[in-house]
């Protein structure tokens with residue numbers, strides 16, 4: 001989509017979480033469009049890390065900074081003077097959040113407060129997209145998609161920390177960045193984005209199904225599946241990232257119009273309903289591209305994780321013109337192809353990533 005490139009070229013974009021899985025793809029996409037990216041994160045944790053595989057350290061402004069430190073976050077915002085902010089930094093794992101609830105709430109809740117508060121003194125126009133998750137909704141375990149107006153909630157610490165982020169975004173928007181006061185008391189256009197379970201090359205996190213598949217298959221072992229019946233809205237990582245970029249762009253258009261005011265809000269970026277599949281279906285689809293086996297490791301005493309979860313995406317379609325590009329099969333095929341190239345054929349991760357961004361962008365918005 002050429003409008004995105006025209007829009008982001010030469011923009012200063014503050015990207016938190018730029019060393020993570022989604023953040024590295026986002027940084028690569030932004031850099032490829034000619035944006036000046038100022039990243040704020042911890043050092044990458046996984047080995048390997050997509051951030052290093054893409055050699056992003058040398059191609060953006062890399063700040064290793066804990067977002068739990070409000071003063072340091074404010075210093076970076078002040079010196080970067082961003083045109084756009086994408087806030088992705090978080091502790092994103094459900095099971096880890098049961099082990100480290102304080103760290104999870106501190107990073108996800110207070111970290112978000114620190115980023116938003118730093119923007120109060122910015123004194124220039126800035127579009128801000130805070131990334132939460134489909135798990136921010138109070139999960140009723142019902143077979144209907146969640147709409148943006150559904151109540152926030154969350155059973156485990158991760159999910160509820162993201163529900164809390166949504167409430168914080170809403171509070172900052174009403175208290176400090178009210179759309180009705182734009183251009184008077186502030187110049188911040190603030191929205192939030194809720195995406196489903198993303199898959200794609202370069203995710204090396206522990207405890208996620210696709211990296212687990214790739215690690216075990218490349219070792220010739222069966223894939224351990226701990227929750228085969230849980231359904232998730234699977235989507236390729238480029239799908240929500242395209243949504244975030246589009247949302248950031250739309251937040252800068254026709255500011256003060258009624259349409260713009262309704263865009264200063266929360267958006268779901270999920271897949272088409274046919275991509276709401278079980279973990280088992282995902283694993284079986286992976287095995288079509290990379291033959292192997294899986295074993296059921298369901299544990300009746302496992303910590304609680306959401307069973308049924310899917311998102312309604314009419315709002316993003318209606319107000320932003322966003323819709324998913326790749327279906328379930330293409331998302332998995334692309335993901336397996338990325339790992340296959342990098343792990344098996346020793347191909348360059350940067351090349352594999354760039355090719356997928358180009359292929360995706362050609363279809364995006366059509």
Ligand SMILES: NC(=O)c1ccc[n+]([C@@H]2O[C@H](COP(=O)([O-])OP(=O)(O)OC[C@H]3O[C@@H](n4cnc5c(N)ncnc54)[C@H](O)[C@@H]3O)[C@@H](O)[C@H]2O)c1
Nearest residue numbers: 017019020021022041042066067088089090092133197198
């Ligand atoms: N991966 C998914 O399926 C998924 C689904 C929905 C929403 N999300 C959300 O997308 C965002 C990115 O997720 P991801 O999968 O790329 O996670 P990730 O773990 O790969 O990356 C997390 C990023 O946050 C940074 N970070 C963590 N704690 C920090 C701290 N205290 N200070 C500064 N930076 C810190 C890390 O350094 C890293 O850059 C998160 O907000 C997550 O909740 C992810």
